[in-house]
Amino acid sequence: MDEQLRDGQGTAGPVRVLIVDDHPLFREGLKAALESAEGVSVVGEAETVAVVAEAVAQSRPDVVVMDLTLPDGSGLDATRRMAEQGPAAPPVLMLTMADDDGSLLAALQAGARGYLVKGAGRDEVLHAVRTVAAGGAVFGAEIAGRITALLAGTKLREAGQLFPSLTAREAEVLALVARGFDNHRIARELVVAEKTVRNHVTHIFEKLHVATRAEAVARARDMGLGEE
Structure with missing residues (x-):
């Protein structure tokens, strides 16, 4: 849809936003x-993955602002489920505390059209919401420079490279x-106590x-791990 209409300057009305976050x-x-900006309206809120589909059906948003971490699962799951609905599904803008490469790549592969880290300024968030609602893609300034290298470069295979927040x-x-190894099998492979594996x-x-x-497992396999 034309950007001018999405900004509330025409007859299409304001950008309709659904917020999915448990805080x-x-x-x-x-x-x-x-809502302090002209042309944007929050039409619904959701706290869990389980209610996202119903919230989308009821509020009919132009864009869903989604947290990555929810009480009953990951925002990635909700994003994948919406993407599976095809072109009729509203685009997703991830707004999360996670800024590691693994989370970013997983969000892209799940179908997210934008990715911002919480703490982004009001103007940056508004720009992202409008851009994603209008059919574009947008990423925070602090991570945009990593995307080309991540997607165009050689696919990383080491878990430590994909998820740098993890210890070795x-x-x-x-x-x-x-x-697909269970904790008992992992303990045998690494020669450690099963309790240690559970803690890890x-x-x-x-x-x-x-x-x-x-x-x-889904996150790891999305990144190419587990292919033995």
Whole structure:
């Protein structure tokens, strides 16, 4: 749709935004920032992956501003499910605390049209919302320079390179998790206690912003891990 209409200058009306984030104070602040600008309206809010589809159906947004980490799963899952609906699905702008290369690549592969790190200024967020709603793609200034190299360069295979927030041992564990190994098998492979593996897995979940083993496997395999 024409950018002029999306900015509220024509008959198409304001850009309709759905906010998906589990922190009420953040949602309130983001809503206030967005609606302080002409031509933007927050038409719905959601806190979990489970209610995103219903919220989209009810509010019919032009763009969904999505957090990566939600109580019942990852915003990546919700993004993938919307992308599977085809062209009728609203575009997604990820707005998250995660700024590692693995999260960025996973968001792109899930179908996100934009990616900003929380802490971006009001004008940057507004520009991103309008651009994504108008059919464009936009990324925060602090990560935009990494995208070309990440997507055009040789595909990284080492978990430690893909997910730099992981320790060397956590990267080893993630690579084995991606191969479908359970904690007992991983403990045998690495010659460590099973409790140690469980602790590593817990830390991996926290750092990758996932809630389940299946999500961790999906994130790792999206990056090419586990292909033995």
